[in-house]
Structures are given as structure tokens and as C-alpha cells.
Amino acid sequence: MRMNFDIEVRITLKPGILDPEGRAIQHALADLGFPTSRLSTARIFSISMEAGDRTEAEEKARQMCERLLANPVIHRYEVEVRE
Amino acid sequence: MRMNFDIEVRITLKPGILDPEGRAIQHALADLGFPTSRLSTARIFSISMEAGDRTEAEEKARQMCERLLANPVIHRYEVEVRE
Numbered sequence: 001m002r003m004n005f006d007i008e009v010r011i012t013l014k015p016g017i018l019d020p021e022g023r024a025i026q027h028a029l030a031d032l033g034f035p036t037s038r039l040s041t042a043r044i045f046s047i048s049m050e051a052g053d054r055t056e057a058e059e060k061a062r063q064m065c066e067r068l069l070a071n072p073v074i075h076r077y078e079v080e081v082r083e
Numbered sequence: 084m085r086m087n088f089d090i091e092v093r094i095t096l097k098p099g100i101l102d103p104e105g106r107a108i109q110h111a112l113a114d115l116g117f118p119t120s121r122l123s124t125a126r127i128f129s130i131s132m133e134a135g136d137r138t139e140a141e142e143k144a145r146q147m148c149e150r151l152l153a154n155p156v157i158h159r160y161e162v163e164v165r166e
């Protein structure tokens with residue numbers, strides 16, 4: 001039986017990878033009067049898909065990350081299966 | 084007294100706003116053998132900053148969204164204050 005799964009994938013930079021975009025946003029916020037001591041960015045993909053079970057859904061989402069959603073050289077990803 | 088607050092801001096497209104990037108990713112995943120019934124993207128900003136209290140921290144984060152992080156015409160944002 002195929003079931004529908006809602007999955008949230010969170011892509012972040014690996015520790016130690018420089019984040020020039022984050023630094024630029026932090027500077028821009030400071031210039032607007034909003035100083036911050038830390039700012040990092042992440043990308044979320046909210047995905048619905050069919051799978052036979054939860055394990056298969058999670059494995060598919062990991063493959064999606066490896067093949068397309070993340071750049072394994074610089075990104076780490078977390079997969080959360082709901083439903 | 085100033086305290087440090089960790090804040091997570093989540094930026095998503097407003098309902099009804101077309102998401103060509105999401106559609107392109109969905110098509111690319113399907114071409115790789117990963118069909119999905121829904122895919123949407125969001126941007127997360129994880130921010131540390133000082134504020135006098137939780138309410139002030141949340142209000143500052145909302146101002147950051149209105150002034151820089153989000154485009155109020157097409158985006159909605161959620162602010163979550165931790166600590």
C-alpha cells in the first residue's frame with residue numbers, strides 16, 4: 001500500500017564553510033540599526049510524496065538531497081518525515 | 084538588562100504567489116525518478132541578538148523582516164523566539 005508522506009528537508013552550510021551571503025545580510029541589518037551577534041541561513045524544502053513506509057520515504061528524501069537539493073561538498077541536510 | 088535571544092525567521096511565499104523555482108525543482112526531481120505531489124521552498128534565518136525582553140526581540144525580528152529579510156508583497160514570515 002502506498003501512503004502519502006510530508007517531508008521537510010533542511011539544508012544548511014557545513015560548519016567551517018564561509019557564508020558570504022549571511023555576512024552581507026548581517027552587515028545590511030546592522031546598517032539599518034539591527035545589530036546581530038550571529039546570523040545563518042538555511043533552505044527548507046517541504047515535499048509531499050508517496051512511499052511504502054516511513055523508512056522508504058526518508059531514504060527517498062535523502063537520495064533527493066544527494067542528487068539534487070544539496071551540494072554535498074558544502075551542505076549538510078536533515079530530513080524530517082511527518083505523518 | 085540586555086539578554087541574548089536566538090530567533091528563527093521563516094520566510095515563505097504567500098498563498099497564491101506562483102513558485103517557478105519550486106516547480107522547476109519538482110520537474111527536475113521527477114526527471115531523476117522522484118515524483119512528488121507537492122514541493123514548496125522556504126528560507127530560514129537563524130539570528131542571535133540582544134534585547135531587553137522576549138517581546139522586544141520578537142518585535143525587532145518582525146522589523147528586520149519588513150525592512151530587509153522578506154518582500155512583504157510576495158512573502159509571509161513567521162518569527163519564533165527561543166531562550
